[in-house]
Amino acid sequence: MSEQRITAAEYDQLPELVNAEEVARMLDSNAVQVTRWAADGVIPGRKIGRTWFFSKSALEALVKQPASAAQTSKSSVLTDDTQDAPALIEE
Known part of the structure; x- marks a missing residue:
């Protein structure tokens, strides 16, 4: 796993592109x-060169949509380890 889950205060300080x-x-x-x-x-993202970039607002929209809609739209690419992708924090 990564170093430590992000706090709400840290999340608010992040730029739109992460x-x-x-x-x-x-x-x-x-x-x-x-x-x-x-x-x-x-998940939505763009690869520029060798680096991936993600929009916070696009990730928030994905997290807020109903789980059934997310799984229906991506059912062909989801695998057992991605179906239960954790949600963004909402503190």
């Missing part, structure tokens, strides 16, 4: 898994 390490802290995961989810289309 990298895989920051998303990993938000999701209590690791950067490798975050980039796999992005490459598979499970």
